[in-house]
Amino acid sequence: MASLLLLLHLLPPQPGGQKSPKISASDAVERLVVFHKSCCSLEEHLRGQQGLQPYLLAVGRQRSKIDSFYIVMDKCLIPCQTNGSLGAFDELFKAHFVNIVFSPILTMGMTIYLKHLIVEHHKLFKFLYSHRNLIPKHHFMIHYPSSIRKIGPLLHMWSMRFEAKHKMFIEYFKNFKNITKSLAKKHQMATAYHWETISIKENEHGPLKPFSLKDEDVVNKEMLQMISSGDVFSTSWVRVEGVEYRPGLAVCSTIQDEMPVFCQISDVLLVDNTFLLLPKQLFTETFDDHHHAFRIVQSEERHLVKKT
Template sequence: MNAVLEPIVNEIRDLELNGVQIETTLFKGTVKAGVAQVCGDNLGLNSILGYSESFSANSVCRWCRAHRAVLRAQTVEDPSSLRDKGNYNSDSLLNNSTETGIKRDCALNKLQFYHVTDNVAPDVMHDILEGVGGFEMKLVLNSLIEQKLITLEQLNYRLTSFDYGFCDGGNKPSAIKPQDLKNPDGALRQTASQTWCLLRLLPLMIGDLVPEGNQHWELFLSLLCCMELIFSPALTHGAIIFLGYLIQEHHCLFLDLYPNRHLKPKHHFMLHYPRAIRKLGPIVHFWSMRFEAKHGFFKRVSHVTCNFRNICKTQAYRHQIMMCYTLLSGQMFSHEFEVGPGCVTLLGTIEDFGKVSGFEGIPAFTEVYVPSWVRYKGTSYRPGMTLLVSHSPDGEPNFGTIQRIVVMSSKVRVIVKNWETTGFERHYFAFTVFPTSAIEAVDIDSIDDYHPLHVVRSHNENNNHHYISLKYRLF
C-alpha cells in the first residue's frame, strides 16, 4: 500500500510547500493545500493507514488501543487508551501487529500536517446501516417472534403493503426470509438505503403489535435515538454530550438482554463518535454512501461493454468522457431548479387562493407557472409530499403537505396545508400530527429541512392519529 501511496504523498507535499499559482479576476496568489482526513470503509481505512485488517484480531480499533476482550464489554470511551503520536511511534517500533494492531508505518505520515492518529473520520453507513442496525434488528425481531407478539408472515405483509410515499418508495425494503433471521450475524440482504428506511419505519409498521415497555423493543428504540443524532447534519455541543450517554445506555441494555453475546467492533466504534463529531462536525458528511453510489456507474459500464481484456482502462476512459460532459454541460455545480410539465395560469385561479397566507400584496391576475414537479438542488418535490417547514419557539417541528407548486418571478413557492404537531410518540418513534385548515405559501429555499417526508396512519384500527417519521433530528 505504501508503494501505491508514495507518488500521491510526493504530490501532496509539493502542494503543502509550494502550492499552486492562481490568477483570476477575484484572486491572485499562491494557494497551498494539505490532507485533513482520509475517508473510507473500515477495511479500506485500516489497510491504507497501516492498521490490522482483521476484525477478529486483538486490536482492531483505529482510535484506541483497547484489547478485543475489553471492547466486547466496553460501554464508555476510555481516554487513556486513545492513540496519539507518542504511543503510535512506540507501538510501531515493537513491530508486533498482533498486540498493537499496527502493521506498518503509513506513508501518509510523511505529510506536514497529517498523522494517522488524527484520522478520526468514521463510516456510519457500514457501522450502523450495514452493521449494528441490521444485526440488532434481527435479534429484536427474533425475540418478538419467540414471544409470539408477531409472526414473520405478519411482518412481511406489513412491510410489503406499507405506504412509503414518494420519498421512500425507491428504498422499499425487500421481504425478510426465514433464513435471514436464523443467522443474526449474517447479511440482512438489504441495501444500506433499504436498511435505513426499514429501521426508521419499522416502529410504524409493527409498533401497534408490541406492548409498551417491552425491553427488546426498548433496545431498538434506543438504537433509533442514537441514529437520529448520528445522522443529523447539524448538532449542538449539548446534543454531542447527550449522544455519548445514549450510546452508553444502548450498549448496557444490549449486554443485559443478550448475556450470551458480546459487543461487536462496530458497537465499539460508536463509542468514539462524540469525539469525532467534536473534531470534525457532523460525521454523516464523511460516510461512504456517496462513494458506494459512485460505484454504480462503473458497474453499469462493465456490464454494458463486456470487455475485460483491460477493464481498468475502459472504466477510466468512460469515466473521463462522462466527467467532461458533466463539466461542460454545467450540470455539476448548478443550483438552479428544474421544473416538470405544467401550465401557465393566473394566481387568483388557484384553488383556495383566498385562504392562502403568503400571497398578500401580490395581484390575483399575476401569471404563474404550476408544474407537476420541481427539482431544486438535486431533490425532487411534488404534490403529496410533506415538508418540515419550520420549528416552533419550543423546538417542535411544523409540517406542511404540498398542495401546489408555483413558479413566479424565477422563484419556487410551495402551497402547503399545515399539520398541527401534538408531540413525539416514542413507541412509534414518530411525531403525532393532526390536519388543520391553514394553508400557506412557502419559499422552497426557506424550509428548515430539504428532505421530503410522508404522513402515514397506524395499522391499529382504533388509532386515528397521523404520524411523521424524521430521517434525523435537527438542532
C-alpha cells in the same frame, strides 16, 4: 434467556419519561410476551397499552396454541414473519438492535446491553438455522459495542453514500491491468459527461394550466396582491435548483423552538416567472423515538411559500 429478557427493561428511560423500577426475570417475561385471545379485538389492546419498550403480542385461541406473533411498538402492530416463538424473539431482538445502532446518543449501559443482545442473536441464529454458517458480518457485529465506546455512535461512521459511489465502477470497470489509472480515467470521463449533459435551466416545471383563485385560497394580503398582479397558472411539479416539489409533498418550512415545522403542498403556482407553493400547515406534536420520525397533525391553516 431470562437474564437477557431482564436487560430489556433495565434500559434507560425515554427522554421525559419516568424511571422504571427494577423487576424480576419472571416479570420481564410477562411484560415482553403478552398473550391475546384471537377472538378479542386488537384495537382494544392497543388502546389500553402503556409503556414505551417494544414487546411481543402472542395471538391465539389458547396459550399453548399461538397462531401469530406481533411486535408492538408505540401502539402499532408489526407482524412477525414467523409463527414460531424463537423466530419472533429474533425479530424483537433485531428491533432493539437497530434502535441502538442507529441512535445518535448512547450510554455506557446501552453498549453493555448491545453486547448481550448480539450474543443472544447469534445463538438464536444457529439454533434456528443450524445448517447455515455465520458470515463475516455477524463477526463484525461483535465489535460494535467496543467500537462505540472508542469512537462514538456508529451512525456517524456510516459509509452508505460511499458504497453508492462504487456502483459506477462495479458496472463499467473491465480493465484490471492498471486499476488506479483506469478508475481515475473512468471517473473523469463520467464527470465530464455529467456536466456536458446536465440541464442549465435553473427552474423547470410541468405543463401549465390556468388557476382559478378561490376564497379559501386567499391567506393574506401579500398573496392577494401578488396573484392579482398577473396571470396565475398551476403545474403538477416544479424543480428549483435541483429540488422537485409536487402537490401532496410534505416539506419543512421552518424551525420553531428546536422543532421542525412541516407543511403539505396543495398547489404549485406560477405568477410572473415566480413559483409559489400554497401549502397546508402541519402541527408537529413530538418526536417518535421508536419510528425515528416526527408525529404531525393536519390542519386547514394555509400560508404562502415563495420559490424563485
